[in-house]
Amino acid sequence: MRNTEKLQTGCLLTQISVPKWRLSVVQDLADWLTCWTTRKCFLTTKSLAFLTALVTYPVRVFFLLGIETLIVTNAAGGLNPKFKVGDIMLIKDHINMPGFAGQHPLCGRNDEKFGVRFPCMSDAYDRDFARIARETAQELGCDSFLQEGVYCMLAGPSYETIAECRVLQMLGADAVGMSTVPEVVVARHCRMRVFGLSLITNKVVTDYNSTEKANHEEVLETTRMRTEVLQKLVSSFVAKM
Template identity: 45%
Template sequence: MAITIESIRDAVGGLKALLPEDFRPEIGIIGGSGLSALEEAVEEPRWEVPYGKIKGFPVSTVSGHAGKLVFGHVGNEKTPTVMMAGRAHYYEGHELQTATFPIRVLALLGMKILIVTNAAGGLNSTYKVGDVVVLHDHINFAGLSGVNPLRGPNLDDFGPRFIALSDAYDLELRRAAHLAWKDISKEKLRQMAMHEGVYAFVGGPNYETRAECRMLSMLGADLVGMSTVPEIIVARHSGVRVLAISLVTNVAVMDPGPRGDAILLAETDETELSEMLKEGEANHEDVLEASRHAAQEIKALIVRIVEVEASKR
Protein backbone atom coordinates (compact mmCIF):
# COMPACT_ATOMS: atom_id res chain seq x y z
CA MET A 1 0.00 0.00 0.00
CA ALA A 2 1.35 3.42 -0.96
CA ILE A 3 1.59 5.71 2.05
CA THR A 4 -0.15 9.00 1.28
CA ILE A 5 -1.50 11.82 3.40
CA GLU A 6 -4.96 10.60 2.44
CA SER A 7 -4.33 7.06 3.72
CA ILE A 8 -2.94 8.47 6.97
CA ARG A 9 -5.93 10.77 7.45
CA ASP A 10 -8.24 7.86 6.70
CA ALA A 11 -6.69 5.82 9.53
CA VAL A 12 -6.82 8.82 11.88
CA GLY A 13 -10.50 9.28 11.11
CA GLY A 14 -11.18 5.63 11.89
CA LEU A 15 -9.41 5.91 15.25
CA LYS A 16 -11.18 9.13 16.21
CA ALA A 17 -14.50 7.37 15.69
CA LEU A 18 -13.49 4.80 18.33
CA LEU A 19 -12.28 7.30 20.94
CA PRO A 20 -14.01 9.94 23.08
CA GLU A 21 -14.32 13.17 21.15
CA ASP A 22 -12.01 15.10 23.48
CA PHE A 23 -9.31 12.41 23.80
CA ARG A 24 -6.09 13.20 21.93
CA PRO A 25 -2.89 11.41 23.02
CA GLU A 26 0.04 13.69 23.79
CA ILE A 27 2.49 10.87 24.57
CA GLY A 28 3.16 7.77 22.50
CA ILE A 29 4.94 4.69 23.87
CA ILE A 30 6.21 1.72 21.86
CA GLY A 31 6.59 -1.52 23.79
CA GLY A 32 9.47 -3.60 22.45
CA SER A 33 9.93 -7.38 22.49
CA GLY A 34 8.46 -8.80 25.68
CA LEU A 35 7.68 -5.30 26.97
CA SER A 36 4.00 -5.23 26.12
CA ALA A 37 3.46 -5.37 29.90
CA LEU A 38 4.20 -1.64 29.80
CA GLU A 39 0.54 -1.25 28.91
CA GLU A 40 -0.14 -1.60 32.64
CA ALA A 41 1.11 1.99 32.90
CA VAL A 42 -1.93 3.12 30.91
CA GLU A 43 -4.72 3.63 33.41
CA GLU A 44 -8.47 3.26 33.10
CA PRO A 45 -10.61 4.34 31.48
CA ARG A 46 -8.81 3.00 28.44
CA TRP A 47 -9.60 1.82 24.96
CA GLU A 48 -7.86 -0.98 23.06
CA VAL A 49 -7.79 -1.25 19.29
CA PRO A 50 -6.13 -4.26 17.57
CA TYR A 51 -3.88 -3.29 14.68
CA GLY A 52 -5.93 -5.46 12.35
CA LYS A 53 -8.92 -3.14 12.81
CA ILE A 54 -7.04 0.00 11.73
CA LYS A 55 -6.90 0.56 8.00
CA GLY A 56 -3.30 0.51 6.79
CA PHE A 57 -1.74 -0.69 10.05
CA PRO A 58 0.81 -3.50 9.69
CA VAL A 59 0.18 -6.51 11.92
CA SER A 60 3.14 -7.94 13.83
CA THR A 61 3.77 -11.68 13.57
CA VAL A 62 6.50 -11.88 16.24
CA SER A 63 6.10 -13.50 19.65
CA GLY A 64 6.12 -10.89 22.41
CA HIS A 65 4.34 -8.26 20.30
CA ALA A 66 0.62 -8.11 21.17
CA GLY A 67 -0.33 -5.96 18.19
CA LYS A 68 -2.75 -3.36 19.54
CA LEU A 69 -3.07 0.29 20.48
CA VAL A 70 -3.89 1.01 24.12
CA PHE A 71 -5.32 4.48 24.78
CA GLY A 72 -5.68 5.92 28.27
CA HIS A 73 -3.90 8.10 30.83
CA VAL A 74 -0.50 7.87 32.51
CA GLY A 75 0.79 9.29 35.77
CA ASN A 76 -0.49 11.63 38.43
CA GLU A 77 -1.33 14.30 35.85
CA LYS A 78 -3.45 11.83 33.85
CA THR A 79 -1.58 12.59 30.64
CA PRO A 80 -3.47 11.33 27.55
CA THR A 81 -1.29 8.54 26.16
CA VAL A 82 -1.31 5.86 23.52
CA MET A 83 0.80 2.75 23.73
CA MET A 84 1.75 0.57 20.81
CA ALA A 85 1.82 -2.90 22.35
CA GLY A 86 4.22 -4.37 19.82
CA ARG A 87 5.50 -3.22 16.46
CA ALA A 88 6.04 -4.40 12.89
CA HIS A 89 9.57 -5.08 11.67
CA TYR A 90 11.32 -4.89 8.32
CA TYR A 91 12.37 -8.54 8.58
CA GLU A 92 8.73 -9.64 8.71
CA GLY A 93 8.39 -8.50 5.11
CA HIS A 94 7.01 -5.03 5.74
CA GLU A 95 8.38 -2.12 3.78
CA LEU A 96 9.71 0.49 6.19
CA GLN A 97 7.13 3.00 4.99
CA THR A 98 4.46 0.51 6.08
CA ALA A 99 6.17 -0.50 9.31
CA THR A 100 6.33 3.16 10.38
CA PHE A 101 2.80 4.02 9.22
CA PRO A 102 1.52 3.98 12.85
CA ILE A 103 3.93 6.79 13.77
CA ARG A 104 2.45 9.00 11.05
CA VAL A 105 -1.06 8.23 12.24
CA LEU A 106 -0.31 8.94 15.90
CA ALA A 107 1.50 12.17 15.03
CA LEU A 108 -1.55 13.38 13.12
CA LEU A 109 -3.74 12.27 16.02
CA GLY A 110 -1.87 14.65 18.33
CA MET A 111 1.24 12.85 19.66
CA LYS A 112 3.99 15.31 20.65
CA ILE A 113 6.47 12.96 22.36
CA LEU A 114 7.36 9.39 21.42
CA ILE A 115 9.03 7.08 23.95
CA VAL A 116 10.46 4.07 22.13
CA THR A 117 11.59 0.91 23.92
CA ASN A 118 13.36 -2.11 22.54
CA ALA A 119 15.25 -5.24 23.46
CA ALA A 120 18.85 -5.07 22.27
CA GLY A 121 22.11 -6.97 22.27
CA GLY A 122 24.86 -5.40 24.34
CA LEU A 123 28.10 -4.70 22.47
CA ASN A 124 29.64 -2.50 25.14
CA SER A 125 31.67 -4.67 27.51
CA THR A 126 30.45 -2.70 30.55
CA TYR A 127 26.79 -3.54 29.86
CA LYS A 128 25.08 -6.41 31.64
CA VAL A 129 21.83 -8.21 30.88
CA GLY A 130 19.05 -6.16 32.49
CA ASP A 131 20.81 -2.80 32.14
CA VAL A 132 18.90 0.13 30.68
CA VAL A 133 20.44 2.33 27.98
CA VAL A 134 19.16 5.75 26.96
CA LEU A 135 20.05 6.26 23.30
CA HIS A 136 21.82 9.42 22.21
CA ASP A 137 22.67 8.39 18.66
CA HIS A 138 22.38 5.55 16.17
CA ILE A 139 24.05 3.92 13.19
CA ASN A 140 21.51 3.09 10.49
CA PHE A 141 23.16 0.38 8.44
CA ALA A 142 20.04 -0.34 6.40
CA GLY A 143 19.57 3.37 5.75
CA LEU A 144 23.12 3.86 4.55
CA SER A 145 22.38 1.33 1.82
CA GLY A 146 19.11 3.05 0.85
CA VAL A 147 16.55 1.14 2.95
CA ASN A 148 14.93 4.16 4.55
CA PRO A 149 11.32 4.93 5.61
CA LEU A 150 11.61 8.36 3.95
CA ARG A 151 12.44 6.85 0.56
CA GLY A 152 9.98 7.78 -2.17
CA PRO A 153 7.76 10.87 -2.54
CA ASN A 154 8.14 13.19 0.44
CA LEU A 155 5.11 13.72 2.66
CA ASP A 156 5.31 17.51 2.73
CA ASP A 157 2.48 17.78 5.28
CA PHE A 158 4.82 16.23 7.86
CA GLY A 159 8.30 17.51 7.12
CA PRO A 160 10.89 18.56 4.51
CA ARG A 161 12.55 16.31 1.96
CA PHE A 162 15.87 16.40 3.82
CA ILE A 163 15.93 16.32 7.61
CA ALA A 164 18.81 16.54 10.05
CA LEU A 165 19.13 13.75 12.60
CA SER A 166 21.95 15.22 14.66
CA ASP A 167 19.24 16.27 17.14
CA ALA A 168 17.16 13.10 16.84
CA TYR A 169 17.42 12.12 20.51
CA ASP A 170 15.91 14.91 22.59
CA LEU A 171 18.42 16.14 25.19
CA GLU A 172 15.78 17.41 27.61
CA LEU A 173 14.01 14.05 27.58
CA ARG A 174 17.29 12.21 28.10
CA ARG A 175 18.06 14.39 31.10
CA ALA A 176 14.57 13.70 32.45
CA ALA A 177 15.18 9.95 32.06
CA HIS A 178 18.40 10.07 34.09
CA LEU A 179 16.85 12.20 36.81
CA ALA A 180 13.82 9.91 36.95
CA TRP A 181 16.03 6.83 37.24
CA LYS A 182 18.01 8.44 40.02
CA ASP A 183 14.80 9.38 41.77
CA ILE A 184 13.14 5.96 41.64
CA SER A 185 16.43 4.25 42.57
CA LYS A 186 16.19 5.96 45.95
CA GLU A 187 12.96 4.09 46.56
CA LYS A 188 14.22 0.63 45.65
CA LEU A 189 17.63 -1.00 45.62
CA ARG A 190 18.26 -2.31 42.10
CA GLN A 191 21.07 -4.09 40.33
CA MET A 192 20.14 -2.66 36.93
CA ALA A 193 22.33 0.22 35.74
CA MET A 194 21.45 3.05 33.38
CA HIS A 195 23.82 4.12 30.61
CA GLU A 196 23.76 6.27 27.48
CA GLY A 197 24.81 4.75 24.21
CA VAL A 198 24.69 4.32 20.45
CA TYR A 199 22.30 1.84 18.83
CA ALA A 200 23.11 0.05 15.56
CA PHE A 201 20.08 -0.83 13.46
CA VAL A 202 20.38 -4.00 11.37
CA GLY A 203 17.78 -5.73 9.23
CA GLY A 204 17.59 -9.14 10.93
CA PRO A 205 15.99 -11.55 11.56
CA ASN A 206 19.18 -13.51 12.24
CA TYR A 207 21.31 -12.48 15.18
CA GLU A 208 24.69 -11.06 14.30
CA THR A 209 27.84 -13.10 13.77
CA ARG A 210 30.86 -12.70 16.00
CA ALA A 211 32.73 -10.77 13.32
CA GLU A 212 29.74 -8.48 12.73
CA CYS A 213 29.53 -7.73 16.46
CA ARG A 214 33.20 -6.82 16.57
CA MET A 215 32.79 -4.58 13.53
CA LEU A 216 29.79 -2.79 15.04
CA SER A 217 31.67 -2.25 18.29
CA MET A 218 34.71 -0.88 16.45
CA LEU A 219 32.43 1.59 14.63
CA GLY A 220 31.14 2.97 17.92
CA ALA A 221 27.94 1.03 18.55
CA ASP A 222 27.09 0.07 22.12
CA LEU A 223 23.96 -1.90 21.22
CA VAL A 224 22.54 -3.71 18.24
CA GLY A 225 18.92 -4.41 17.33
CA MET A 226 16.34 -4.81 14.57
CA SER A 227 13.91 -1.93 15.23
CA THR A 228 13.55 1.59 16.62
CA VAL A 229 15.61 3.62 14.15
CA PRO A 230 12.98 3.68 11.34
CA GLU A 231 10.36 4.83 13.87
CA ILE A 232 12.66 7.55 15.17
CA ILE A 233 13.37 8.82 11.66
CA VAL A 234 9.67 9.10 10.87
CA ALA A 235 8.86 10.65 14.25
CA ARG A 236 11.47 13.35 13.73
CA HIS A 237 10.24 13.93 10.18
CA SER A 238 6.80 14.43 11.74
CA GLY A 239 8.07 16.98 14.29
CA VAL A 240 7.71 14.59 17.25
CA ARG A 241 10.23 14.70 20.11
CA VAL A 242 11.88 11.34 20.78
CA LEU A 243 13.24 9.41 23.76
CA ALA A 244 14.57 5.91 23.10
CA ILE A 245 15.31 3.35 25.80
CA SER A 246 16.99 0.00 25.19
CA LEU A 247 16.95 -2.96 27.53
CA VAL A 248 20.04 -5.15 27.28
CA THR A 249 18.54 -8.62 26.95
CA ASN A 250 21.65 -10.47 25.82
CA VAL A 251 25.36 -9.81 25.64
CA ALA A 252 26.71 -10.09 22.12
CA VAL A 253 29.36 -12.73 21.52
CA MET A 254 32.51 -10.80 20.57
CA ASP A 255 35.16 -13.47 20.95
CA PRO A 256 36.32 -14.89 17.61
CA GLY A 257 35.65 -18.39 18.94
CA PRO A 258 37.61 -21.60 18.53
CA ARG A 259 39.44 -22.21 15.27
CA GLY A 260 39.15 -25.48 13.46
CA ASP A 261 42.87 -25.71 12.86
CA ALA A 262 43.56 -25.17 16.56
CA ILE A 263 41.63 -28.22 17.66
CA LEU A 264 42.35 -30.72 14.89
CA LEU A 265 44.87 -32.51 17.07
CA ALA A 266 42.87 -32.25 20.29
CA GLU A 267 40.90 -35.19 21.60
CA THR A 268 37.55 -33.36 21.54
CA ASP A 269 34.28 -35.06 20.61
CA GLU A 270 31.47 -33.53 18.53
CA THR A 271 29.33 -32.65 21.55
CA GLU A 272 32.13 -30.62 23.12
CA LEU A 273 32.83 -28.87 19.83
CA SER A 274 29.16 -27.91 19.50
CA GLU A 275 29.06 -26.58 23.04
CA MET A 276 32.09 -24.37 22.34
CA LEU A 277 30.24 -22.62 19.53
CA LYS A 278 26.95 -22.30 21.40
CA GLU A 279 28.48 -20.49 24.37
CA GLY A 280 26.73 -17.10 24.67
CA GLU A 281 24.43 -17.83 21.72
CA ALA A 282 21.43 -15.45 21.52
CA ASN A 283 17.85 -16.73 21.24
CA HIS A 284 14.45 -15.07 21.25
CA GLU A 285 13.16 -16.94 24.30
CA ASP A 286 15.97 -15.54 26.47
CA VAL A 287 15.30 -12.06 25.09
CA LEU A 288 11.62 -12.28 26.03
CA GLU A 289 12.43 -13.61 29.49
CA ALA A 290 14.86 -10.77 30.19
CA SER A 291 12.28 -8.26 28.95
CA ARG A 292 9.52 -9.66 31.12
CA HIS A 293 11.80 -9.54 34.15
CA ALA A 294 12.61 -5.84 33.62
CA ALA A 295 9.21 -4.64 32.38
CA GLN A 296 8.06 -3.30 35.76
CA GLU A 297 11.27 -1.31 36.21
CA ILE A 298 10.95 0.29 32.78
CA LYS A 299 7.27 0.97 33.39
CA ALA A 300 8.10 2.87 36.57
CA LEU A 301 10.75 4.85 34.69
CA ILE A 302 8.41 5.81 31.86
CA VAL A 303 5.61 6.84 34.23
CA ARG A 304 8.01 9.12 36.10
CA ILE A 305 9.28 10.68 32.85
CA VAL A 306 5.71 11.35 31.69
CA GLU A 307 4.90 12.93 35.04
CA VAL A 308 7.95 15.21 34.78
CA GLU A 309 6.95 16.34 31.30
CA ALA A 310 3.33 16.85 32.37
CA SER A 311 4.41 19.06 35.26
CA LYS A 312 5.90 21.53 32.76
CA ARG A 313 2.57 22.24 31.11
Protein backbone atom coordinates in the same frame (compact mmCIF):
# COMPACT_ATOMS: atom_id res chain seq x y z
CA MET B 1 0.26 -8.68 31.81
CA ARG B 2 1.36 -6.19 29.15
CA ASN B 3 3.76 -3.48 30.26
CA THR B 4 1.27 -0.65 29.82
CA GLU B 5 -1.68 -2.17 31.64
CA LYS B 6 -0.33 -0.62 34.85
CA LEU B 7 0.16 2.80 33.30
CA GLN B 8 -3.06 4.19 34.69
CA THR B 9 -2.69 7.61 33.05
CA GLY B 10 -3.45 6.22 29.58
CA CYS B 11 -5.60 3.83 27.61
CA LEU B 12 -4.43 0.69 25.83
CA LEU B 13 -5.01 0.39 22.10
CA THR B 14 -4.28 -2.65 19.96
CA GLN B 15 -3.23 -2.24 16.37
CA ILE B 16 -5.83 -4.79 15.30
CA SER B 17 -8.48 -2.05 15.44
CA VAL B 18 -6.52 0.31 13.17
CA PRO B 19 -7.00 -0.10 9.39
CA LYS B 20 -3.87 -1.05 7.39
CA TRP B 21 -1.93 -1.73 10.60
CA ARG B 22 0.65 -4.48 10.19
CA LEU B 23 0.45 -7.31 12.72
CA SER B 24 3.55 -8.49 14.55
CA VAL B 25 5.24 -11.56 13.09
CA VAL B 26 7.42 -12.16 16.15
CA GLN B 27 6.24 -14.89 18.48
CA ASP B 28 5.42 -13.65 22.01
CA LEU B 29 5.97 -10.00 21.04
CA ALA B 30 2.62 -8.37 20.41
CA ASP B 31 2.28 -4.77 19.23
CA TRP B 32 0.30 -2.33 21.33
CA LEU B 33 0.03 1.36 22.01
CA THR B 34 -0.64 3.48 25.05
CA CYS B 35 -2.12 6.92 24.52
CA TRP B 36 -1.96 9.79 27.00
CA THR B 37 -4.38 12.16 25.28
CA THR B 38 -3.77 15.15 27.52
CA ARG B 39 -0.03 15.04 26.93
CA LYS B 40 -0.19 13.95 23.30
CA CYS B 41 2.17 11.05 23.84
CA PHE B 42 2.29 7.52 22.48
CA LEU B 43 4.29 4.54 23.62
CA THR B 44 4.81 1.80 21.08
CA THR B 45 6.59 -1.50 21.51
CA LYS B 46 8.78 -2.62 18.67
CA SER B 47 8.51 -5.69 16.51
CA LEU B 48 10.38 -7.08 13.55
CA ALA B 49 9.82 -4.69 10.66
CA PHE B 50 8.39 -5.32 7.22
CA LEU B 51 9.23 -2.71 4.57
CA THR B 52 10.05 0.63 6.18
CA ALA B 53 7.06 2.26 4.47
CA LEU B 54 4.76 -0.19 6.26
CA VAL B 55 6.34 -0.18 9.70
CA THR B 56 6.44 3.63 9.82
CA TYR B 57 2.80 4.04 8.77
CA PRO B 58 1.62 4.38 12.41
CA VAL B 59 3.97 7.32 13.07
CA ARG B 60 2.37 9.41 10.35
CA VAL B 61 -1.04 8.45 11.73
CA PHE B 62 0.11 9.75 15.13
CA PHE B 63 1.23 13.01 13.55
CA LEU B 64 -2.10 13.52 11.79
CA LEU B 65 -3.86 12.88 15.12
CA GLY B 66 -1.87 15.71 16.70
CA ILE B 67 0.64 13.57 18.59
CA GLU B 68 3.76 15.56 19.47
CA THR B 69 5.92 13.02 21.30
CA LEU B 70 6.93 9.44 20.47
CA ILE B 71 8.37 7.07 23.07
CA VAL B 72 10.08 4.05 21.54
CA THR B 73 11.27 0.94 23.35
CA ASN B 74 13.10 -2.14 22.17
CA ALA B 75 15.00 -5.23 23.19
CA ALA B 76 18.64 -5.05 22.17
CA GLY B 77 21.89 -6.95 22.35
CA GLY B 78 24.67 -5.34 24.37
CA LEU B 79 27.71 -4.38 22.27
CA ASN B 80 29.32 -2.21 24.93
CA PRO B 81 31.45 -4.53 27.12
CA LYS B 82 30.47 -2.45 30.17
CA PHE B 83 26.78 -3.22 29.70
CA LYS B 84 25.12 -6.06 31.61
CA VAL B 85 22.05 -8.11 30.78
CA GLY B 86 19.08 -6.29 32.31
CA ASP B 87 20.55 -2.81 31.90
CA ILE B 88 18.30 -0.11 30.47
CA MET B 89 19.96 2.15 27.90
CA LEU B 90 18.84 5.68 27.11
CA ILE B 91 19.20 6.01 23.35
CA LYS B 92 21.24 9.14 22.62
CA ASP B 93 21.79 8.44 18.91
CA HIS B 94 21.41 5.69 16.33
CA ILE B 95 23.11 4.08 13.35
CA ASN B 96 20.73 3.25 10.51
CA MET B 97 22.41 0.29 8.80
CA PRO B 98 19.50 -0.49 6.44
CA GLY B 99 19.63 3.17 5.44
CA PHE B 100 23.22 2.69 4.30
CA ALA B 101 21.88 0.11 1.84
CA GLY B 102 19.10 2.33 0.53
CA GLN B 103 16.30 1.03 2.77
CA HIS B 104 15.43 4.46 4.15
CA PRO B 105 11.90 5.34 5.29
CA LEU B 106 12.04 8.75 3.60
CA CYS B 107 12.97 7.50 0.13
CA GLY B 108 10.61 8.53 -2.65
CA ARG B 109 8.55 11.66 -3.20
CA ASN B 110 8.42 13.91 -0.15
CA ASP B 111 5.05 15.02 1.25
CA GLU B 112 5.54 18.55 2.58
CA LYS B 113 2.61 18.24 4.98
CA PHE B 114 4.75 15.89 7.06
CA GLY B 115 8.16 17.56 6.80
CA VAL B 116 11.01 18.87 4.71
CA ARG B 117 12.86 16.88 2.06
CA PHE B 118 16.15 16.70 4.02
CA PRO B 119 15.40 16.63 7.77
CA CYS B 120 18.17 16.96 10.36
CA MET B 121 18.91 13.86 12.45
CA SER B 122 21.73 15.12 14.69
CA ASP B 123 19.13 15.86 17.37
CA ALA B 124 16.94 12.81 16.83
CA TYR B 125 16.62 11.98 20.55
CA ASP B 126 15.43 14.76 22.84
CA ARG B 127 18.10 15.73 25.37
CA ASP B 128 15.65 17.25 27.83
CA PHE B 129 13.78 13.94 27.91
CA ALA B 130 17.05 12.12 28.63
CA ARG B 131 17.71 14.44 31.56
CA ILE B 132 14.21 13.83 32.96
CA ALA B 133 14.69 10.07 32.57
CA ARG B 134 17.98 10.12 34.46
CA GLU B 135 16.40 12.10 37.30
CA THR B 136 13.44 9.72 37.36
CA ALA B 137 15.67 6.65 37.44
CA GLN B 138 17.59 8.09 40.38
CA GLU B 139 14.38 8.77 42.28
CA LEU B 140 13.18 5.21 41.64
CA GLY B 141 16.52 3.70 42.64
CA CYS B 142 17.20 2.08 39.28
CA ASP B 143 19.96 4.43 38.12
CA SER B 144 22.59 1.77 38.93
CA PHE B 145 21.61 -0.13 35.78
CA LEU B 146 20.68 2.86 33.62
CA GLN B 147 23.08 3.34 30.73
CA GLU B 148 23.28 5.73 27.80
CA GLY B 149 24.52 4.94 24.33
CA VAL B 150 24.16 4.54 20.58
CA TYR B 151 21.64 2.07 19.17
CA CYS B 152 22.33 0.35 15.85
CA MET B 153 19.59 -1.21 13.74
CA LEU B 154 20.18 -4.23 11.52
CA ALA B 155 17.45 -5.69 9.34
CA GLY B 156 17.34 -9.17 10.93
CA PRO B 157 15.73 -11.59 11.47
CA SER B 158 18.97 -13.50 12.10
CA TYR B 159 21.11 -12.50 15.04
CA GLU B 160 24.47 -10.91 14.32
CA THR B 161 27.63 -12.80 13.37
CA ILE B 162 30.76 -12.35 15.46
CA ALA B 163 32.38 -10.32 12.66
CA GLU B 164 29.32 -8.07 12.40
CA CYS B 165 29.36 -7.41 16.13
CA ARG B 166 33.01 -6.47 16.02
CA VAL B 167 32.39 -4.05 13.15
CA LEU B 168 29.49 -2.43 15.02
CA GLN B 169 31.67 -1.94 18.08
CA MET B 170 34.28 -0.23 15.91
CA LEU B 171 31.55 2.07 14.56
CA GLY B 172 30.70 3.18 18.09
CA ALA B 173 27.45 1.28 18.63
CA ASP B 174 26.58 0.28 22.21
CA ALA B 175 23.52 -1.85 21.46
CA VAL B 176 22.05 -3.59 18.43
CA GLY B 177 18.52 -4.55 17.47
CA MET B 178 16.12 -5.01 14.57
CA SER B 179 13.71 -2.09 14.98
CA THR B 180 13.03 1.46 16.16
CA VAL B 181 15.17 3.54 13.80
CA PRO B 182 12.68 3.85 10.89
CA GLU B 183 9.95 5.05 13.24
CA VAL B 184 12.31 7.58 14.84
CA VAL B 185 13.41 8.94 11.47
CA VAL B 186 9.81 9.44 10.36
CA ALA B 187 8.85 10.97 13.72
CA ARG B 188 11.64 13.53 13.45
CA HIS B 189 10.65 14.19 9.84
CA CYS B 190 7.24 15.08 11.30
CA ARG B 191 8.92 17.31 13.91
CA MET B 192 7.87 15.06 16.79
CA ARG B 193 9.99 14.86 19.93
CA VAL B 194 11.46 11.39 20.57
CA PHE B 195 12.53 9.50 23.66
CA GLY B 196 14.00 6.00 23.37
CA LEU B 197 14.89 3.14 25.70
CA SER B 198 16.68 -0.12 24.95
CA LEU B 199 16.49 -3.07 27.33
CA ILE B 200 19.75 -5.00 27.10
CA THR B 201 18.38 -8.53 26.90
CA ASN B 202 21.57 -10.37 25.94
CA LYS B 203 25.27 -9.86 25.42
CA VAL B 204 26.46 -10.20 21.84
CA VAL B 205 29.08 -12.84 21.06
CA THR B 206 32.43 -11.40 19.94
CA ASP B 207 34.75 -14.33 20.71
CA TYR B 208 35.17 -17.21 18.26
CA ASN B 209 36.06 -19.49 21.16
CA SER B 210 32.80 -18.75 22.97
CA THR B 211 30.08 -21.39 23.13
CA GLU B 212 27.35 -18.84 23.90
CA LYS B 213 24.61 -18.23 21.33
CA ALA B 214 22.03 -15.46 21.08
CA ASN B 215 18.50 -16.81 21.38
CA HIS B 216 14.94 -15.50 21.59
CA GLU B 217 14.21 -17.26 24.88
CA GLU B 218 16.90 -15.22 26.66
CA VAL B 219 15.39 -12.03 25.26
CA LEU B 220 11.95 -12.91 26.60
CA GLU B 221 13.27 -13.95 30.02
CA THR B 222 15.17 -10.67 30.51
CA THR B 223 12.11 -8.71 29.40
CA ARG B 224 9.98 -10.45 32.02
CA MET B 225 12.62 -9.74 34.67
CA ARG B 226 12.62 -5.99 34.00
CA THR B 227 8.91 -5.50 33.21
CA GLU B 228 7.94 -3.90 36.52
CA VAL B 229 10.94 -1.55 36.54
CA LEU B 230 10.20 -0.41 33.00
CA GLN B 231 6.56 0.17 33.92
CA LYS B 232 7.52 2.43 36.80
CA LEU B 233 10.23 4.26 34.83
CA VAL B 234 8.04 5.02 31.83
CA SER B 235 4.93 5.99 33.84
CA SER B 236 6.95 8.27 36.14
CA PHE B 237 8.73 9.78 33.15
CA VAL B 238 5.45 10.52 31.37
CA ALA B 239 4.06 12.17 34.50
CA LYS B 240 6.92 14.69 34.42
CA MET B 241 6.67 15.57 30.76
